[in-house]
Amino acid sequence: MLRGQMMQRPLLISDIITYAAEVYGTKEIVTSTVDGQRHRYTYRDALARISKLAHALIALGIKPGDRVATLAWNTYRHFEIYYAVSGIGAVCHTINPRLPVQQIDFIIKHAEDALLLFDEDLAGLIGTLDLAGPHAPRLVCLAGEERLPQAGLGPRAIAYEALLAGHPDGFAWPQFDENTASGLCYTSGTTGAPKGALYSHRSSVFHAMTTIVGRPSEFASDGRILPIVPMFHVNAWSLPYSAPLAGQSLIMPGPKLDGDSLFRLMDEEGVVSTWGVPTVLQGLLNTMARMKRKPNGLAEVVVGGSAASGQLIERFEDDFGVVVRHAWGMTEMSPVGSSGFLGREADHLDRSSRTKLQLSQGKRLFGVEMNIIDDDGAALPKDGAHAGELVVRGNSVIAGYFRNADASAAAFDAAGWFRTGDRARITDDGRLTIVDRVKDLIKSGGEWISSADLEEAAMRFPGVVACAAIAVPDDKWGERPALVVRMEPGVALDVEALRALMARTLAKWQLPDRIIIREALPMTATGKISKKDLRTEIVGGA
Ligand code: AMP
Helix, strand or coil: CCCCCCCCCCCCHHHHHHHHHHHCCCCEEEEECCCCCEEEEEHHHHHHHHHHHHHHHHHCCCCCCCEEEEECCECHHHHHHHHHHHHCCCEEEECCCCCCHHHHHHHHHHHCEEEEEECHHHHHHHHHCCCCCCCCCEEEECCCHHHCCCCCCCCCEEEHHHHHCCCCCCCCCCCCCCCCEEEEEECCCCCCCCCEEEEEHHHHHHHHHHHHCCCCCCCCCCCEEEECCCCCCHHHHCHHHHHHHCCCEEEECECCCCHHHHHHHHHHHCCCEEEECHHHHHHHHHHHHHHCCCCCCCCEEEECCCCCCHHHHHHHHHHHCCEEEEEEECHHHCCEEEECCCCHHHCCCCHHHHHHHHHCCCEECCCEEEEEECCCCCECCCCCCCCEEEEEEECCCCCCCCCCHHHHHHCECCCCCEEEEEEEEECCCCEEEEEEEHHHCEEECCEEECHHHHHHHHCCCCCEEEEEEEEEEECCCEEEEEEEEEECCCCCCCHHHHHHHHHCCCCHHHCCCEEEECCCCCECCCCCECHHHHHHHHCCCC
């Protein structure tokens, strides 16, 4: 081989913010803050404070490789932490505050966090954590000193603003190997203990670039993007990296993610694109329906994290002219694996053909290879018909779990591809359709029923706001589907009419035997319906 004669510069996260501060210096980060204010500044201002924080972290004794944890919402301060921590070669470890306390305790101990920065409204949670002992992280509250007493915090916690004060607003960002760890995020741990995905500078920068490539409208110039998806869950789908890289302003919602709060913020700030899970977007949609309009300027939503329903897609598009893009990914993939950008060729499609395309999880991103395998690990054809377990490989896919050899050994197939645990179909032009989580499939009389298909059909019934299909053990068939439904308040469910509607798209044997109404459905810490809890509740076992 003849070696190329080009310079080798590491792909580093600090280069994203120094680039954005120079080239897109006047683009904004606007935050609806935890204390109810609207904070705004530019990428240039952000870099000055990130520099101060980098100095402050070093003064606190944070060294390269140390884990620095956050329990925080989407705010400008969380953004600053992302860049300062990774920029000095330490690891930004985001923790989901909605996880059960025992899991947070486990994660902090497993990661051996040196420092924990948290939003002031989470002070109560901090009080319940097991932070005793010599190895407990030092605490920083993301507020000014004057707010510490309000948050009920004593002298143990340092105020973030006091930490920054007095430090220079310029910093010489060190150059180091691009494979250095930059971020850490534990999976929500629906089974067993949470497992850590340890990202590198290279994987994060590469991933941010590939989410931008080929998705022109999501990153259109002068775009204003609101990540509903939290920065504590897989880097808010990379938006804190990709938005500055593409010159987008970021509108940060803080802790309030109800439909009314999101609507008001989007409306006042002219948000063009917003990204989130279906449950939260459904709340926004409900507010839009009540207001009889969309937030000023909103052109598109990117939905992922769990399957978007046809009902959600069609209401956004047909009632409000807001284009929907369906994306798929995993914590282990940084996270975006596929994205449902529809080209011009989709413009002429009729509604149902367009919805069908949008219900698929889109096409794979550059740098993410996908295969489907059968139970014996043999590759299945990518013909859009065969379904098998989806395995992936790529530069932004984990090569193992952080300090967890057992989980790492179980996560890969014989060829070294990562096993996603999702069952999927792939077409010969790279379009992915997730059939179900492998463990959520229902096996009735030897035939598979997709819980996702049942849910997609049921969500079209007027008044159904959320639903989940689960397997219930059955003496004759092995398993039979049960459907748990949450209705709009005050709306009664006509069970037979729902069954009749579902029968239009499903075979009779696929229809749920039981339809159960619940006023609330159990949710996971990442905003998905917890089928594990539902199964325990309804069947009595996990
Ligand atoms: P997490 O690591 O918590 O982000 O969860 C990843 C899992 O969420 C995937 O393996 C899928 O089962 C599910 N998921 C993510 N996006 C989608 C989507 N668009 N449609 C269906 N399932 C999804």
